[in-house]
Amino acid sequence: MAKKKKGPRQPVGLKCSVCGAFGYITQFNKTNERLKKQTTGKTTFPLKKYCNRCRKATKFKTAKKLK
Numbered sequence: 001m002a003k004k005k006k007g008p009r010q011p012v013g014l015k016c017s018v019c020g021a022f023g024y025i026t027q028f029n030k031t032n033e034r035l036k037k038q039t040t041g042k043t044t045f046p047l048k049k050y051c052n053r054c055r056k057a058t059k060f061k062t063a064k065k066l067k
């Protein structure tokens with residue numbers, strides 16, 4: 001399957017915090033995230049995304065490892 005890449009860009013799954021539906025797969029830069037935390041004290045998560053199951057925009061949290 002896909003090669004496991006090492007680096008700051010990590011693929012993450014996004015899960016709806018309301019219904020728990022697995023919604024999106026995205027990548028985010030861990031280094032970037034850390035910098036953001038340091039400078040603004042905020043992270044990019046949870047994200048507001050459209051959930052197909054809830055049929056509205058909900059907060060999405062990062063899910064654990066992708067298969």
Ligand SMILES: [Zn+2]
Binds near residue numbers: 016
């Ligand atoms: Zn949902």
